[in-house]
């Protein structure tokens with residue numbers, strides 16, 4: 096039996112709870128609380144503790160902790176409410192001049208918080224292990240891993256971290272030093288050559304280092320008593336870093352694809368034959384990093400008229416001119432395909448629909464504002480279809496699904512044409 100459940104301690108806590116209830120009746124059970132635009136369960140701690148003290152097993156509080164962990168309620172919210180309850184009891188004891196009771200309350204609350212945090216941590220570790228395993232399976236399913244193998248190795252790194260924490264084994268921790276990691280070496284070497292923007296490299300390096308340094312924070316903590324709460328907070332941070340790193344690696348990977356895959360000679364964009372493969376990969380990556388991406392299809396308006404009036408060579412010049420505008424407008428990590436004669440498809444990793452619409456609108460305005468240099472200058476316009484691919488909307492990635500994504504975007508482009516052209520749908 097834990098110390099807070101010995102008869103004497105139970106009696107003290109029960110007495111305090113009754114006194115508190117008389118002075119300040121409790122709010123209704125299981126209220127919801129909104130934090131960071133999410134809604135969490137806000138347990139009625141007093142009622143729960145009173146029930147738990149009153150019965151002979153201690154499952155009531157454990158059940159509450161399991162429910163909180165299962166609904167991803169941050170432990171900090173619980174801890175805050177628990178601390179408030181402790182302070183109320185302390186005040187009560189001190190008001191009555193019961194210093195010894197106050198000291199016992201302090202110790203009991205520390206002990207209770209640790210035993211609740213340990214339950215919370217255990218459930219979180221199980222769930223994190225499952226999520227991490229699922230992410231790994233999506234990355235392992237990639238046709239071409241390229242740089243994503245570095246994300247895979249960091250997911251394996253996370254799996255080792257989870258296991259060492261579960262075992263409370265500092266010897267079993269994964270690599271601490273980011274420079275001993277292959278990705279760290281790649282970043283300082285090829286990464287610097289590949290990426291134009293060096294502040295971007297610095298930003299990724301910082302994220303990568305922060306993720307590895309988690310080990311320095313955690314391996315001392317796990318051997319200490321009463322550290323389950325802080326260990327849980329660190330692991331949550333590690334998971335966030337892992338997903339952010341996955342996203343960054345996926346963007347770097349797109350830059351690699353744009354620089355090494357073979358291109359259409361006129362526009363310098365990726366040729367359509369890679370599209371199914373790249374899109375299927377992007378869908379697996381979206382699952383593994385839990386981030387949506389967008390697809391934009393666009394097509395020059397009345398291009399046939401331009402060809403008919405000024406000739407095919409001028410048409411080609413217009414395509415090259417348009418390609419320059421697209422390249423100057425997009426990120427280095429956006430994947431640009433020449434989908435058909437005067438039709439293009441963009442895959443924008445880590446980009447949600449509103450951002451993708453803004454991007455399409457920016458492109459549309461630039462194309463409209465920059466006529467093809469010719470005598471006379473030839474105005475151009477294009478129509479755009481934009482769709483978001485959200486990882487929660489599919490499970491297994493296959494060719495049929497990839498074609499559905501393209502068809503949905505094509506449908507939007509068709510609607511833009513039908514709606515009068517020179518617009519984004």
Ligand SMILES: Nc1nc2c(ncn2[C@@H]2O[C@H](COP(=O)(O)OP(=O)(O)OP(=O)(O)O)[C@@H](O)[C@H]2O)c(=O)[nH]1
Nearest residue numbers: 394395396397398399400402407410411436437512
């Ligand atoms: N110069 C040139 N023309 C091309 C190329 N590929 C396709 N085209 C031409 O692009 C034109 C596309 O015509 P349509 O599909 O009728 O489309 P559109 O005239 O742009 O009309 P909307 O898309 O409905 O606005 C055809 O005349 C093709 O011959 C190319 O590489 N170079």
